[in-house]
Amino acid sequence: MIHIENQRNSAYSGSRNSKRFEFMFYLSLLFVAGLLSTGCGGGPADTPPLARVKGTVTLDGKPLTSGSVQFTPDKNRGTTGRMALGNINEDGTFELMTIRAGDGAQVGYHLVAIECYESAAFDPNQPVNQTPKSLIPKRYTDPKTSKLTAEVKSGEDNSFAFDLKTKP
Numbered sequence: 001m002i003h004i005e006n007q008r009n010s011a012y013s014g015s016r017n018s019k020r021f022e023f024m025f026y027l028s029l030l031f032v033a034g035l036l037s038t039g040c041g042g043g044p045a046d047t048p049p050l051a052r053v054k055g056t057v058t059l060d061g062k063p064l065t066s067g068s069v070q071f072t073p074d075k076n077r078g079t080t081g082r083m084a085l086g087n088i089n090e091d092g093t094f095e096l097m098t099i100r101a102g103d104g105a106q107v108g109y110h111l112v113a114i115e116c117y118e119s120a121a122f123d124p125n126q127p128v129n130q131t132p133k134s135l136i137p138k139r140y141t142d143p144k145t146s147k148l149t150a151e152v153k154s155g156e157d158n159s160f161a162f163d164l165k166t167k168p
Helices: 002-038
Strands: 053-059 068-073 084-087 093-095 108-115 148-152 158-164
Antiparallel strands (some): 084 093
């Protein structure tokens, strides 16, 4: 008799575990479906308007062959948000990105910084944390001291030419 009672309890327990598993399975499916339908954030709702931006960078009239361009929103002129970055190509051209390659910069006013450093081969006899040598005047590497600005406009050709000077 005791043996039969134990079998009934284990059968009942298995059924209860099965229902619990089924409930958790459907609850998990509902949760995943909710995530897929709402997305994971970072979408168009929280992204400010962007416009494509391209341009050239020269130093004393000659194209920079490497480096980067940074557009930082100018809070003092009402533009807030994400900065945009772009690599300088061998011909001195650049194209900015904020979230994805080529998507440009936020519409509005920006402070601009440009960096270009000498690339050196690895030297095992030198300390690892050497400061790279800037190939342009240091003032251009900080958006607060570069005196370079840009206004990115919606629906327009945002092409900028930055001609850096060795001497002010």
